[in-house]
Amino acid sequence: MERDFTNFEIKNRKAKFEYIFIETYQAGIQLTGSEIKSLREGQANMGDAYCILQKGELFVRNLHISEYKQASENHEPTRTRKLLLKRSELKKLERKVSEKGFTIVPYRIYFAASGFAKIEIALAQGKKSFDKRESIKQKDQQRELERIDKYTH
Numbered sequence: 001m002e003r004d005f006t007n008f009e010i011k012n013r014k015a016k017f018e019y020i021f022i023e024t025y026q027a028g029i030q031l032t033g034s035e036i037k038s039l040r041e042g043q044a045n046m047g048d049a050y051c052i053l054q055k056g057e058l059f060v061r062n063l064h065i066s067e068y069k070q071a072s073e074n075h076e077p078t079r080t081r082k083l084l085l086k087r088s089e090l091k092k093l094e095r096k097v098s099e100k101g102f103t104i105v106p107y108r109i110y111f112a113a114s115g116f117a118k119i120e121i122a123l124a125q126g127k128k129s130f131d132k133r134e135s136i137k138q139k140d141q142q143r144e145l146e147r148i149d150k151y152t153h
Contacts, residue, residue, distance in 0.1 A: 009110040010039075012046035017135060019105055019124035025093075028084035029060070029109070029119045034071035039117055043068075044109060051083070051104035051121055053094055058083040060106050060119065083119060093123060101125050 031039070038044065043066035051060050059080050067074040085093075096102050105124045112118050127135070 008040070008042070009108050010042065010044045010046060011108040012049065012106060014047065015105050015107050015122070015124070017132065018127060019103070019122070020127055021105075021107075021122040021124050022096075022102070023123045024107065025085060025089055025121050025123075027058070027119050027121055029117055030082040030084065031065075031117060032075050034068040034073070034075050035065045036117060037068040037071065038065050039109065040111075041068075046106055046109065049106045051106055053090075053097060053104070056090060056094070058085055058090060058093065058104070058121075060121075063106065083121065096123055 045064040047064075049060055049063040051058055053059075059082055061080050062078055063081060064078050065075070066077055093104060097104060103124055103126070105122050106119055107122050108120045110118055110120070
């Protein structure tokens with residue numbers, strides 16, 4: 001029985017609150033077999049994950065993928081994992097990150113139609129506290145509109 005993982009995803013919900021996304025990219029991620037199995041079971045946490053550029057390559061750190069219980073040789077849960085992007089995209093990210101205030105944030109992990117695990121990363125800028133208050137206000141207004149709309153129909 002083949003399971004469908006195309007609608008599966010793990011999100012870093014805090015990222016949208018903490019950062020303003022400028023541009024997003026889809027990247028491949030180098031994983032071991034036991035990491036893939038754990039991901040398919042939804043055993044990952046992106047809460048503390050962040051991206052760094054080193055020697056022209058992009059890595060994600062502190063992405064927690066739990067150990068797979070049936071594996072004979074397991075992986076380290078928070079190891080540094082390489083992200084796979086086109087060289088032109090890496091150069092563009094490198095230029096932008098060297099500017100003040102920009103960072104690369106991992107946003108979500110999902111399985112593409114091909115079956116490969118992908119990670120969506122965003123070139124982002126940190127929000128100021130008044131931006132965060134504005135986000136909360138917009139969410140509350142949207143929720144109130146949905147509530148009103150639900151009762152009028």
